[in-house]
Amino acid sequence: MKNSFGQSIIITVFGESHGDAVGAVIDGLAPGIPVDRSFIESQLGLRRPSGRTGTARREEDRFEIVSGVFSGMTTGTPLCIMIPNTSAKSSDYESIKDLARPGHADFTANEKYHGFQDYRGGGHFSGRVTAAVVAAGAVIISALKIKDIRIGTHIFRCAGIGDRGFGDYGPDIDKLNSMDFAVLDPEAGIMMRDRIEAIAAEGDSTGGILETAVIGLPAGIGEPWFDSAESVISHAVLSIPGIKGIQFGDAFDMADAKGSEFNDPFTVDEDGKIVTVTNHNGGVNGGITNGMPLVFRSMVKPTPSISRTQYTVDFVNRKNREISVTGRHDPAIIHRARVVVDSLTAFCLADLLTEHFGTDYLCK
Numbered sequence: 348m349k350n351s352f353g354q355s356i357i358i359t360v361f362g363e364s365h366g367d368a369v370g371a372v373i374d375g376l377a378p379g380i381p382v383d384r385s386f387i388e389s390q391l392g393l394r395r396p397s398g399r400t401g402t403a404r405r406e407e408d409r410f411e412i413v414s415g416v417f418s419g420m421t422t423g424t425p426l427c428i429m430i431p432n433t434s435a436k437s438s439d440y441e442s443i444k445d446l447a448r449p450g451h452a453d454f455t456a457n458e459k460y461h462g463f464q465d466y467r468g469g470g471h472f473s474g475r476v477t478a479a480v481v482a483a484g485a486v487i488i489s490a491l492k493i494k495d496i497r498i499g500t501h502i503f504r505c506a507g508i509g510d511r512g513f514g515d516y517g518p519d520i521d522k523l524n525s526m527d528f529a530v531l532d533p534e535a536g537i538m539m540r541d542r543i544e545a546i547a548a549e550g551d552s553t554g555g556i557l558e559t560a561v562i563g564l565p566a567g568i569g570e571p572w573f574d575s576a577e578s579v580i581s582h583a584v585l586s587i588p589g590i591k592g593i594q595f596g597d598a599f600d601m602a603d604a605k606g607s608e609f610n611d612p613f614t615v616d617e618d619g620k621i622v623t624v625t626n627h628n629g630g631v632n633g634g635i636t637n638g639m640p641l642v643f644r645s646m647v648k649p650t651p652s653i654s655r656t657q658y659t660v661d662f663v664n665r666k667n668r669e670i671s672v673t674g675r676h677d678p679a680i681i682h683r684a685r686v687v688v689d690s691l692t693a694f695c696l697a698d699l700l701t702e703h704f705g706t707d708y709l710c711k
């Protein structure tokens with residue numbers, strides 16, 4: 348029953364949607380990494396629901412750093428961040444506690460935990476737990492920024508509407524990191540929001556695809572086989588509730604391509620750096636970074652909680668039933684999930700980088 352991940356730096360997540368708090372412990376961080384509380388707050392703000400496309404559950408996310416930080420710097424001992432839950436409304440779940448909400452983990456959690464799981468609001472399987480991941484991830488994102496490694500994610504597609512792709516990575520990443528609804532083309536963003544609202548008005552939900560880019564990574568990072576850069580990032584990103592697929596570079600889009608189209612030819616640029624002319628492989632060859640932007644896409648499914656009546660079962664009494672999910676839910680979670688993807692990507696890269704260069708890499 349593992350809630351920990353990582354080799355050189357290990358993150359453990361804990362908490363339930365309607366319990367006292369959610370939180371994370373990061374162990375193995377170097378001492379002397381600056382911890383910027385206002386950056387943690389702003390990252391949590393990007394995950395928080397807002398406006399008409401967000402759930403009515405509005406948590407303030409007032410986090411507490413319980414250990415591992417002294418005088419604004421990491422100490423090198425386990426860093427524990429906790430975020431109290433203050434806006435849980437558990438009564439919404441009492442009448443449906445034995446019903447398996449379709450697309451949710453109620454039935455599977457009951458099978459695994461034999462009925463002892465906290466079912467309220469999805470318990471440990473709730474998107475609420477990702478607040479802890481974002482708070483912890485903010486510490487790592489800022490540490491990577493000091494090393495000139497920058498991460499940005501945009502909503503590549505939502506409800507059938509496409510954004511433009513990455514252009515000039517640096518300015519695009521900076522722009523995305525200050526946006527609430529992260530799109531590169533503002534017109535596409537307006538259309539996506541309108542479509543989400545229209546789908547919500549029908550009592551339904553939608554999903555889409557996120558595209559993430561990382562720049563500034565050195566070549567040579569990744570541990571073949573099983574801890575390849577692709578494997579580690581996939582493991583973490585697919586652990587995010589609601590994410591169902593991932594591809595690096597152009598992957599599935601190029602399933603019908605020829606080798607001559609998918610191969611990325613190498614060349615030496617004017618600064619003497621080895622680069623590839625194209626980046627269909629998403630900056631990774633043989634599971635190891637090649638120094639090009641690391642690019643991947645992850646698929647976020649339509650939010651499972653919808654107010655329409657659906658078929659389901661009472662898994663305690665083994666009876667067919669119908670369910671209409673009450674409670675407060677997002678008609679789309681994609682715009683909130685992107686900062687979770689950034690956070691776990693940062694974590695994976697920090698883990699691989701410190702495995703390669705040693706723990707103190709992040710504070711030197």
Ligand SMILES: Cc1cc2nc3c(=O)[nH]c(=O)nc-3n(C[C@H](O)[C@H](O)[C@H](O)COP(=O)(O)O)c2cc1C
Nearest residue numbers: 451452472473474588589651652676677680683684
């Ligand atoms: C930031 C975030 C917020 C989420 N909010 C909701 C929500 O309001 N309603 C909902 O039904 N699912 C929400 N989810 C998704 C569910 O937690 C997830 O689909 C469910 O636990 C089943 O897991 P699976 O989709 O990975 O199989 C959210 C996910 C994330 C990452």
